[in-house]
Amino acid sequence: MSTNEIARVGVVGSGTMGAGIAELCATRGLDVRLAVSRESSLTSAPRKIAASLGRRVDKGKLTPAERDAALARITVRTDLAELADRDLIIEAVPEDEQLKLGLLATLDKVAGDDTVLASTTSAIAITRLAAATARPERVIGLHFFNPAPAMRLVEVVPALPTAAEVTERVTAFAEHTLDREAVVVADQSGFVVNALLIPYLLAAIRMVGTGYCPAEDVDRAMELGCAHPMGPLRLADLIGLDVVAAIAAALHEEFKQPLYAAPPSLSRLVEAGHLGRKTGRGFHTY
The missing domain is CATH 1.10.1040.10 (N-(1-d-carboxylethyl)-l-norvaline Dehydrogenase; domain 2)
Incomplete structure (x- = not known):
């Protein structure tokens, strides 16, 4: 299955993990839309990502041109409806089960029929989160590690209803598009x-x-x-x-x-x- 199928990524949350995932995706050539909850984050989130990219330039890991190109691929919005055209939406809000359930229920109504919804939860069962949606077969765990632009591992966590093609597609995305080591793990709290x-x-x-x-x-x-x-x-x-x-x-x-x-x-x-x-x-x- 072609990894080019996932070219437009949405990230919800601009904390340490959300900003890091957005940065990683942008440096890998993806069109990234970052959804934030506060107006102030419309300026603070890009500034945070720019500072992180700048540190990578200082260390010789990116060129100034690569930094600028990555920043140009990221748009920041407050309206979740602007994620409707995304191939993959990754929620990266705080580790609060009710918050994540509510967000996934909202994203379920916003996203296109073929959109994959992913959670970066560290410990909440993906099957429980998927039940908040009408598309549990298209919900999966995609657990990055901090700092996301540097850490090589991604845990891919299918829920019990997750379709096999979704697991294959997201695993290929992590490995080939993001250039990460993906480990597919069982859906139990804490994963591996x-x-x-x-x-x-x-x-x-x-x-x-x-x-x-x-x-x-x-x-x-x-x-x-x-x-x-x-x-x-x-x-x-x-x-x-x-x-x-x-x-x-x-x-x-x-x-x-x-x-x-x-x-x-x-x-x-x-x-x-x-x-x-x-x-x-x-x-x-x-």
Whole structure:
């Protein structure tokens, strides 16, 4: 099946993940329409993407001409109806099940009959999200990792009703158009990566929360002792502590296992608004 079938991509949400996916798609030559919820994002979202592309130019990974061409491929709109002509729409709104269900129900009414609807959820079952639409056979999980322009993996998650041709089409899109490594995984909370990663992060958070070892020492131990490029507390800060807590809650709800329960120290940081790198403070200060 030709990967050229997906040439027009819609992305809903201009946070870290949504902006990163829009940037990735634009640098791969796709026509990208980014849907945002606030008027202020009409200017702030392109500025964020331009800054990210500029850093890639500074590192020699893109030429100025490639940067400018990528930016020219992105249009930003506030009206979801302007996604009607998209071949693929990727929702990248916060990890809130009710928010995602409502958005997918709206996109279902807006999108063309052949449009594929994809969710970047980290932990919510795709089958549950697909049920919000009248086209569950055309809904799929497309889980990118942060930062999307740099991370090589994409988890492709078919819901139980997802049509085989949709899975094949989206997998080919991820591999050939986006030049990513795609892994097709079963539809269960956390998929593969987060089902393994989150218990590790929570164990490190518990260790720090009990006073057993400071965050700096835990991170240094895992970086030097296990050759991890980033320790677990710095990684949690990078992901966003609110996102880690949301994924943990979804995993605990699905599996009811203690290793998925968020430690109180994580909950307190989230309640205080200390969400990690994006707010300047989490387990470390930035």
